[in-house]
Amino acid sequence: MTDKTKNNSLNITAVDSSSLVDKVEQTLIDLLISEKLNPGDQIPKELELTEMLGVSRTVIREALNRLKTIGLIESTKRKGSTIKSPDLLFLLKKSLIPNILDQATLKDIFELRLVIEIGMSDLIYNRATPEDIAELEQIVATEPDSSKEVLFDVDHEIKFHGKLYQISGNHTLIDFQTILLPAFRYVYDSGMIKSPDHDSKWVSHQDLVKILKDGNANKFRNAMRKHLDRHFKGYFK
Amino acid sequence: MTDKTKNNSLNITAVDSSSLVDKVEQTLIDLLISEKLNPGDQIPKELELTEMLGVSRTVIREALNRLKTIGLIESTKRKGSTIKSPDLLFLLKKSLIPNILDQATLKDIFELRLVIEIGMSDLIYNRATPEDIAELEQIVATEPDSSKEVLFDVDHEIKFHGKLYQISGNHTLIDFQTILLPAFRYVYDSGMIKSPDHDSKWVSHQDLVKILKDGNANKFRNAMRKHLDRHFKGYFK
DNA sequence: TTATTGGATTATGTCATACATAATGCGTTT
DNA sequence: AAACGCATTATGTATGACATAATCCAATAA
Structure with missing residues (x-):
């Protein structure tokens, strides 16, 4: 009963409500940009990313899946995922x-x-x-x-x-x-x-x-x- | 050991190499169009879709995730997924x-x-x-x-x-x-x-x-x- | 009575594991 | 030397479990 009225308290630092997948997605996009990757270049395997970013493979896959959806990467079985020149209009x-x-x-x-x-x-x-x-x-x-x-x-x-x-x-x-x-x-x-x-x-x-x-x-x-x-x-x- | 040479058989009907997720994604999009859904309308829960389409929740989620990526739906906890008016340029x-x-x-x-x-x-x-x-x-x-x-x-x-x-x-x-x-x-x-x-x-x-x-x-x-x-x-x- | 509180419920979000499948490379066989 | 079979690798799919946020509802306190 002390001060459970969180809503009224000031100085809230606006916690980000973005999901883990959101964050990983953005991290990956930033990576693509900063690393100056060209179409055809490979990106780390799912399991490597799992270790690098410390999240489950599920999250990695969902994030990769988004990049795939917007056409930034494509994936093939054994080869892994590679950068792709996106088809904007698609x-x-x-x-x-x-x-x-x-x-x-x-x-x-x-x-x-x-x-x-x-x-x-x-x-x-x-x-x-x-x-x-x-x-x-x-x-x-x-x-x-x-x-x-x-x-x-x-x-x-x-x-x-x-x-x-x-x-x-x-x-x-x-x-x-x-x-x-x-x-x-x-x-x-x-x-x-x-x-x-x-x-x-x-x-x-x-x-x-x-x-x-x-x-x-x-x-x-x-x-x-x-x-x-x-x-x-x-x-x- | 009998006839493992499937590759040589003729009369191949061009099997579609699209993944399960691809198919489910398209099915869902077709659903959105044919059902004339308006922004705000709900779509079935993940588990319902699992039963309706006979695939695992993993696949359903990946397909939904794609729709989310292209801005056609948005999902909140407990409420499920709802149609959204997509931001084309996003x-x-x-x-x-x-x-x-x-x-x-x-x-x-x-x-x-x-x-x-x-x-x-x-x-x-x-x-x-x-x-x-x-x-x-x-x-x-x-x-x-x-x-x-x-x-x-x-x-x-x-x-x-x-x-x-x-x-x-x-x-x-x-x-x-x-x-x-x-x-x-x-x-x-x-x-x-x-x-x-x-x-x-x-x-x-x-x-x-x-x-x-x-x-x-x-x-x-x-x-x-x-x-x-x-x-x-x-x-x- | 009304407002608050505190579960119970529900559906999505995340994790872990196992197995299926396609692509590739390599060594063995003929 | 060419063809075959096998092991390997990384993505694709399935399953079960638990976490978390949103919501409802009943019990409680003012």
Whole structure:
């Protein structure tokens, strides 16, 4: 009965509630960084780590398993674990489950798409081959008639813009798009984005291809901005 | 001693070499998706899963541990594991250790930065407050004299552009920048990027701020493109 | 009655041990 | 010299035990 009121006592030093595995994980990551290890290098065996860090093999394994999950190491039977150059996007793919993401993040991601597609213009303009342009022309040729204000064709939208990503030639970007696709589709389907209301300055897919073919980098970039304008309108009024 | 030569037998059906944990992990992820679970919902206890899937608790725990690592669930004592809205960028932060990434990925990431900063122009232009602009002016005022072709000041570069990300107001983007910063710095330091050679059309930070203040969205976007031109030059010659 | 206390309970966290399995190397056999 | 079998090694899986934090609930004291 003396002073069991721990909660009221001051001068608490904020004990870390992290689990053992958390600590070991961080220790290992620090080790990777400080030791300047390169992909292919080996890290100590589980049992060695057990002794080095003074915890059970269970904890070591759970920590290693985490590194494996984020792609920093890979393990084979007899050989042990080796450093690996992580595939950054592989991770996103696993954790990006649209119906679990909150609205704010989804909105951020959709906005990120706009940002990327505009900024990507310069890559596209500089790297598009005649074959790429031909393919784009092919795609718009089979396009549903946009003048009729028909239902927004998500699949076609994705087809055209997907080709643009591919032209960009940046693999991280390409992966990025395929990963974010479920989120895009989810946003489209959920009605967060209003259907198109083409005003006089509207730039169609067809216009874009024409400018890509005969215009210049600046024109193409600004055209892309106008093409995406209806989405921006949701944000800036 | 009879027929131990299993290896030579034909009609092999490509046995999957994935471990038990791999399978359980995928099973659980599929479960999350198909069950349309929302953040906060509980998933079965470890022992229940043990029975449901017919594997040991070890395997269940390792699989759960992976989901925990990619931020899909979190676990507390007594309560069990619950669904969580994953922080997409949190993972990248952990796995992005520049000296482990390969050159190609580093180049992609740096290129991605250019793409984002150009595309971000519209967000910046539409969301910059007078206070933001004042702060930018403050930053360029303390800028080392760029006319002297001095050493490229990475810290200052990051300070200015960091503020731009902040103005964009997109939290995913902001996180993205802080995460990619180590990679940027690494690229700068490693000499993959050549030092600036300002040509006649060079747009300085100071110019950018002026245009942001008195120009329009198109001008600002194109100015940003010119500002980053020296980096692009490395790619398109 | 109300608030506090102190188990009892529950599910995750950690430990220890044993065995399974795949990869590798080495020596024996033919 | 090539093929086979065996021992070795380190990760993968299973099991049982106990530690620990969170929670509930009943007993107790004000």
